[in-house]
Amino acid sequence: MTDRHIDPDRETTEYVTALTAHLFHHRVPGSRIGEVLAEVEAHVAATGESARASFGPPEDYARAWSEPLTARERWRRRGVVAAVVCVAGPIGAVLAAGALAAGRGTTVFGVNGWWVLGVAAAALVAVIALLPMERVIDPRTSRPRSVGRVPQLAGAAVVLLAVVALLVATGAWNSASP
Amino acid sequence: MANASDTTLTGQWPPTWTRASLELTVLALVCRYGPTHGYDVARRLQVAGLGEIKGGSLYPVLSRLEDQRLVTSHWTPGTGGPGRKVVVATDSGHDALATRSDEWREWTDRVAAVLSDRDEEGTT
DSSP: OOOTTSOHHHHHHHHHHHHHHHHHHTTOOHHHHHHHHHHHHHHHHHHOOOHHHHHOOHHHHHHTTOOOOOHHHHHHHHHHHHHHHHHHHHHHHHHHHHHHHHHHTOEETTEEHHHHHHHHHHHHHHHHHTOOOOOOEETTTTEEOTTTTHHHHHHHHHHHHHHHHHHHHHTHHHHHOO | OOOOOGGGEESSSOHHHHHHHHHHHHHHHHHHHOSEEHHHHHHHHHHTTSOEEOHHHHHHHHHHHHHTTSEEEEEEOOSSSOOEEEEEEOHHHHHHHHHHHHHHHHHHHHHHHHHHHHHHHHHO
């Protein structure tokens, strides 16, 4: 029976969002995630039950789908991590150098510290935002579900906060303030 | 694939009993009534007196059966709502049902025999 005090569509949407995050956390393949989410939505629509009543807490239901990664999948993920570290590491070093230079009013290889900081921060945000994520395909439409970029955007936000922290730590924030 | 929590297995029977027989009973219903939907299988299990099987327990079981190629599934377009997933048993599924049903009967007969011996010992 549908709980008339709760908007069922909103409750289902919130449940699906939480379930998606937990499924990613448990390293469930994107192809499986799409299937699981579609089943939840279809079952709720057919029975009128709330998603939580039918499937339990999203963290528990996600755990039911976790399974050991294949060797091929493990190596693929290690490759992605290694590639990200190899690219993001040097960019991070340039970012730190830019922040120090900006704080001291000096340059990095002749380039103004603020320019270096800004370019490095933008590059780091771009790397994180474009990280390859598991594609989640809705089996009903064969189209990607719009769930894959939230972790990357969160990572980009963390980078920006780190930049601000660096600026404050190096005194560049004070020198830049009016 | 882990088992779903007991919150999605409700009824008068111990969850361990329900969980032990769920894959076989679900396969049996899909073989008998397929093509069908997950929630229809859950409804039939409840009508059969096996307790209320929630989606959180049912769909992982259906997925395991599909991984074993005992059932197949496809999505049908929905009318004014989400599409519906249809499951149907394969030939392997029908064969597996016959084999596993025999094995289950043998198992339950042995359990019953043990219980009977215990009853006799208790009354002596």
